[in-house]
């Protein structure tokens with residue numbers, strides 16, 4: 407059989423409140439055209455993020471009941487640690503409440519004024535944490551990543567020659583860590599090849615540099631490697647995942663993605679001295695080393711989620727369902743970032759609304775239009791998220807349709823396709839926006855807009 411089915415049945419359902427276009431018009435105005443300000447009850451299909459929005463399995467909920475809430479030495483921590491150790495090979499395993507807590511601790515230890523942190527593509531919180539420490543965050547995408555229609559199989563790869571040039575230019579002593587984000591969220595959820603990770607490792611070894619993964623979506627990355635990278639098709643996802651982690655000195659992980667939990671994060675470290683300092687920092691603000699800002703039950707859910715995400719029938723369904731959305735949108739002439747990524751489809755808003763210039767936020771205009779038309783909440787990843795004073799213009803204007811794990815069925819996705827196709831047919835009616843109020847840092851969360 408060729409049809410790839412959802413490899414689960416639905417045991418519990420959460421009703422969606424239907425809304426009218428007039429109701430949504432009032433809601434988006436009330437939210438001052440910022441979709442983060444909408445009430446979730448006023449959203450029909452929520453594609454704002456795939457983070458913390460997945461459906462947990464019966465086994466994960468059973469883990470919630472099993473959770474042991476001892477302050478220290480909880481057996482729930484042991485289960486979490488054993489799962490992480492078996493999967494990654496790391497011994498230094500710290501739980502945190504989410505990915506950015508791992509980032510905050512890492513850059514508190516490694517960041518600082520005058521330092522430079524290269525990454526294939528920093529996500530917003532990673533960039534903000536690097537910059538908060540005083541360091542400079544540099545994105546080193548391969549040139550193919552700048553072309554939305556280029557179908558490079560590993561479009562998330564880092565430009566390794568550019569990394570070498572950066573090291574020559576600023577000096578290895580000013581680079582506390584080289585990071586690589588798998589899959590690269592802000593560049594389209596595109597995978598990074600093992601060959602690229604090995605090449606980064608080799609450069610880091612030659613210059614005595616640390617190499618860390620931002621491994622939020624490591625399993626989706628590994629699933630892309632299996633069919634696309636020469637010599638990998640016979641290996642299991644587990645083996646590929648293990649090699650990815652073996653190449654790194656550490657990793658920050660948000661378990662809200664490939665851990666399929668509602669809250670949780672991990673900081674992996676090989677260097678005992680760094681682990682010691684990170685443990686102290688963890689205790690100071692997150693919690694003791696065996697719970698790190700989480701409840702014991704959350705550790706149980708994470709241990710089980712990190713096991714389930716490696717199941718190949720799950721990954722086949724997951725990646726195929728994202729590709730289905732992407733291919734159907736392309737079929738309707740909707741411009742997307744190609745090829746479809748791991749956790750989301752990114753609409754190319756610059757191509758979708760060519761008459762709205764970057765300073766009037768075409769991505770935001772598109773996201774607002776999609777909500778008005780169909781109650782779908784998407785996320786701008788463009789000049790709102792990455793622009794502003796002191797920031798270079800982002801390479802692309804994108805609107806991300808992030809797909810929560812195991813939550814929406816094919817008919818939900820068909821509805822999204824129909825809505826995007828209709829919006830595209832009427833795109834000349836979309837209006838640009840102006841920011842009337844925004845903070846300096848991470849402004850997309852709270853900026854307020856008016857229509858131009």
Ligand code: F0G
Pocket residue numbers: 454455456457504505506507529531532587590591620622660661662670671
């Ligand atoms: N790194 C990447 C690549 C991410 O995508 C995220 C979160 C983080 C780090 C931070 O993790 O949210 O647990 O603190 N991305 C979410 C998203 C928010 O919508 O893509 P966190």
